[in-house]
Amino acid sequence: MILFKSCPRCSGDRVSESDAYGPYILCLVCGHMAYSESVNPVETARARKTG
Ligand SMILES: [Zn+2]
Structure with a gap:
């Protein structure tokens, strides 16, 4: 995922x-x-689900 x-x-x-x-x-x-402290929690959860 790219964050422009x-x-x-x-x-x-x-x-x-x-x-x-x-x-x-x-x-x-x-x-x-x-690191994840500045990552959107929703996006993090989604990434973990697919990972
Ligand atoms: Zn930069």
Whole structure:
């Protein structure tokens, strides 16, 4: 899932991913990474269901 222009640092496009630590959002432009605390809980639950 791509979150357009959502980066707090550079306003770039970000993509939601997940790893062993849980879901996170990675900026494709500057590499800024944010863990689930800033992820929409609804989207997180949906991702876990499909994962
Ligand atoms: Zn960025």
